[in-house]
Amino acid sequence: xxxxxxxxxxxxxxxxxxxxEAVLNLQSNCSISIAYHPHFGSHNDIMLLEIDxxxxxxxxxxxxxxxxxxxxxxxxxxxxxxxxxxxxxxxNSVFLIPPSNYSKFSDNTVDCDQKDExxxxxxxxxxxxxxxxxxxxxxxxxxKLKLLLFENPYRFEEDTEMEDLEATNRxxxxxxxxxxxxxxxxxxxxxxxxxxxAVEIDGFWRVVDEKYMDMMLRMLLHSSVLNDWSLDALNExxxxxVLQSDGxxxxxxxxxxxxxxxxxxxxGGKSCMWRLNERKVCVHFAREILRDRKMKxxxxxxxxxxxxxxxxxxxxxxxxxxxxxxxxxxxxxxxxFSVSSLPSSPGERFSILFKERPKWDSKDLQPYIRDxxxxxxxxxxxxxxxxxxxxxxxxxxxxxxAR
Amino acid sequence: xxxxxxxxxxxxCPEWAIVELQGxxxxxxxxxxxxxxxxxxxxxxxxxxxxYTFTVGYHELTGTKVPLxxxxxxxxxxxxxxxxxxxxxxxxxEVIGIIRHKxxxxxxxxxxxxxxxxxxxxxxxxxxxxxxxxxxxxxxxPDSILSTK
Numbered sequence: 338x339x340x341x342x343x344x345x346x347x348x349x350x351x352x353x354x355x356x357x358e359a360v361l362n363l364q365s366n367c368s369i370s371i372a373y374h375p376h377f378g379s380h381n382d383i384m385l386l387e388i389d390x391x392x393x394x395x396x397x398x399x400x401x402x403x404x405x406x407x408x409x410x411x412x413x414x415x416x417x418x419x420x421x422x423x424x425x426x427x428x429n430s431v432f433l434i435p436p437s438n439y440s441k442f443s444d445n446t447v448d449c450d451q452k453d454e455x456x457x458x459x460x461x462x463x464x465x466x467x468x469x470x471x472x473x474x475x476x477x478x479x480x481k482l483k484l485l486l487f488e489n490p491y492r493f494e495e496d497t498e499m500e501d502l503e504a505t506n507r508x509x510x511x512x513x514x515x516x517x518x519x520x521x522x523x524x525x526x527x528x529x530x531x532x533x534x535a536v537e538i539d540g541f542w543r544v545v546d547e548k549y550m551d552m553m554l555r556m557l558l559h560s561s562v563l564n565d566w567s568l569d570a571l572n573e574x575x576x577x578x579v580l581q582s583d584g585x586x587x588x589x590x591x592x593x594x595x596x597x598x599x600x601x602x603x604x605g606g607k608s609c610m611w612r613l614n615e616r617k618v619c620v621h622f623a624r625e626i627l628r629d630r631k632m633k634x635x636x637x638x639x640x641x642x643x644x645x646x647x648x649x650x651x652x653x654x655x656x657x658x659x660x661x662x663x664x665x666x667x668x669x670x671x672x673x674f675s676v677s678s679l680p681s682s683p684g685e686r687f688s689i690l691f692k693e694r695p696k697w698d699s700k701d702l703q704p705y706i707r708d709x710x711x712x713x714x715x716x717x718x719x720x721x722x723x724x725x726x727x728x729x730x731x732x733x734x735x736x737x738x739a740r
Numbered sequence: 741x742x743x744x745x746x747x748x749x750x751x752x753c754p755e756w757a758i759v760e761l762q763g764x765x766x767x768x769x770x771x772x773x774x775x776x777x778x779x780x781x782x783x784x785x786x787x788x789x790x791x792y793t794f795t796v797g798y799h800e801l802t803g804t805k806v807p808l809x810x811x812x813x814x815x816x817x818x819x820x821x822x823x824x825x826x827x828x829x830x831x832x833x834e835v836i837g838i839i840r841h842k843x844x845x846x847x848x849x850x851x852x853x854x855x856x857x858x859x860x861x862x863x864x865x866x867x868x869x870x871x872x873x874x875x876x877x878x879x880x881x882p883d884s885i886l887s888t889k
Contacts (some may be wrong), residue, residue: 360757369783372775430761433814436756436837
């Protein structure tokens with residue numbers, strides 16, 4: 338009996354306005370009228386975004402944002418990843434039908450009540466969508482972060498000249514300023530700051546001038562000789578105290594340990610223990626020696642060895658990605674060429690690499706490209722895309738040149 | 741600038757629907773300016789299968805209900821009255837719905853030969869030569885996404 342009534346009602350569709358649910362749950366042998374919504378219009382403020390099912394929780398729990406400046410193409414950032422936004426248009430007519438109870442257009446029910454009762458079910462189209470946005474995972478655009486921070490590195494003068502700080506304040510960036518300007522997710526931005534050895538000073542993220550870092554490191558090494566400290570077990574409080582008495586702010590003294598050392602497990606003591614990283618210290622001195630000049634290999638090695646603190650062992654392998662060797666006549670010359678100074682977009686990176694050197698063998702090239710990250714493209718893929726690979730004979734090492 | 745994507749529906753996003761057809765539905769010129777409440781056509785499900793017909797004017801389309809490979813979110817720009825004047829661009833995108841299915845009509849329309857009175861307001865103009873061309877382009881800056889063109 339009940340079924341029969343149900344059936345009768347379906348044959349003669351019930352009255353009133355209905356929305357998306359009536360379309361999606363349309364029963365067999367039923368029909369529904371599709372009409373323009375009382376508020377039909379272009380509604381440019383309503384857009385469609387195609388999204389991977391696995392990103393849905395991030396969206397529903399409000400962990401995503403769109404970032405970019407007016408002159409940049411927008412990206413969508415989750416906590417850990419960056420996606421390019423692309424608009425994909427369609428020439429089909431895409432009728433968008435909201436659910437009936439969608440509150441923003443709710444006066445629609447009033448409209449329906451006014452109509453006669455024999456009117457059949459209606460689903461209303463609020464707009465015709467011209468297309469939708471799609472997401473493609475991309476590498477974070479961190480070169481801009483480098484650019485912003487190097488506008489104004491932390492220098493000696495700031496320790497003393499307080500009045501100048503006001504003037505330079507305009508070009509300093511807090512975390513929120515960086516989020517506003519750099520197209521990267523929070524996680525990527527944080528690791529970008531770490532890769533640049535940036536430090537938060539008075540709320541502003543800064544890189545510290547190399548000469549300043551050099552001065553602090555030398556002071557630290559000098560003090561460890563004077564105080565008979567082991568470079569494998571430096572007491573944070575003692576180091577910071579000594580550096581502070583030499584005029585370095587506490588925050589920067591701590592930063593010095595972060596940049597050149599790593600924390601050692603604390604055996605229940607009150608103060609943190611640090612071990613200086615041999616490679617980082619040795620690379621620092623090589624960079625200092627080769628700043629703005631080319632040197633003969635022998636004289637470089639001689640000077641480098643002299644500068645390395647006692648107890649540390651320098652080896653030339655440490656300098657891959659930092660120093661390039663070239664043969665000029667019978668002698669080898671070295672000069673600084675640091676991977677950290679190169680852009681992170683593959684196109685620009687390869688262009689600069691081939692400007693530096695028209696031909697690269699694989700062993701030399703590796704350190705300068707292995708940090709490149711392009712979602713969906715392997716290092717092999719990058720080489721195929723941006724280089725020409727030649728191999729004079731079967732057994733010979735391949736050589737890469739510009740395409 | 742940063743535009744947060746807000747969602748107040750939690751895990752229960754209201755589902756919207758799409759009815760999609762090839763080509764353009766055109767309205768007789770005299771109705772051009774008052775589309776509101778105007779009927780476009782009739783959506784029918786003749787059997788228990790997920791097959792649908794859509795009757796627009798004297799044309800009938802046959803299509804199916806298809807699940808989307810990836811869901812579409814319906815986003816709406818929300819502008820907040822800014823507290824301080826320098827911060828005028830404070831905007832958010834609010835998730836107002838999700839689309840998981842569409843009723844897709846990709847066939848050419850069949851002319852209805854009928855003696856019943858039909859609605860002659862709507863005409864489907866089909867783009868026959870190009871079966872679903874898409875235009876890919878960059879989405880532009882965040883403020884252009886949000887601008888009301």
